[in-house]
Amino acid sequence: MAYSASDAASVPAGDDRLRALATRRWRLALALTASIIVVYFGFISLIAYDRPLLATLVAPGLTLGILLGALVIVVSWLLTYAYVRWANTRYDGELHALQSDRAPNAAPTARERP
Numbered sequence: 001m002a003y004s005a006s007d008a009a010s011v012p013a014g015d016d017r018l019r020a021l022a023t024r025r026w027r028l029a030l031a032l033t034a035s036i037i038v039v040y041f042g043f044i045s046l047i048a049y050d051r052p053l054l055a056t057l058v059a060p061g062l063t064l065g066i067l068l069g070a071l072v073i074v075v076s077w078l079l080t081y082a083y084v085r086w087a088n089t090r091y092d093g094e095l096h097a098l099q100s101d102r103a104p105n106a107a108p109t110a111r112e113r114p
Contacts, residue, residue, distance in 0.1 A: 021094050028086060032079050043072050 046054055054065030
C-alpha cells in the first residue's frame, strides 16, 4: 500500500482517529528514513574523507571499513524489523479496529469496490 504525505489530509473530516493513525505512521516512516540516511551517508563520508581510518585492522583480516559496512547492512535490517513489528502489532490492529467501527451502511471505499 503506497502512502503519501497528502493521505493524512485526505482523510474524511469526521474520522480524527484515522488521521492520527496516518500521522503516526508518517512520522515513524520519516524517523526511520532519516536514521538510515544518517547511517549510510555517514559511512559514505568516512569512505570519502577518512580512508586511513577505515583501513585500520580490528582483527587479523578484518578492517574497520568492512566491519562498519556490515554494520550499515545490519542497521538497515533492524530498522526494517522495527517498522514491520510496529506495523504488525500496532498499526494493523488500530486500522482493523477503525474498519470494524465503521458504519455498516457507509459507502464503500475505492478498495472495496469491485
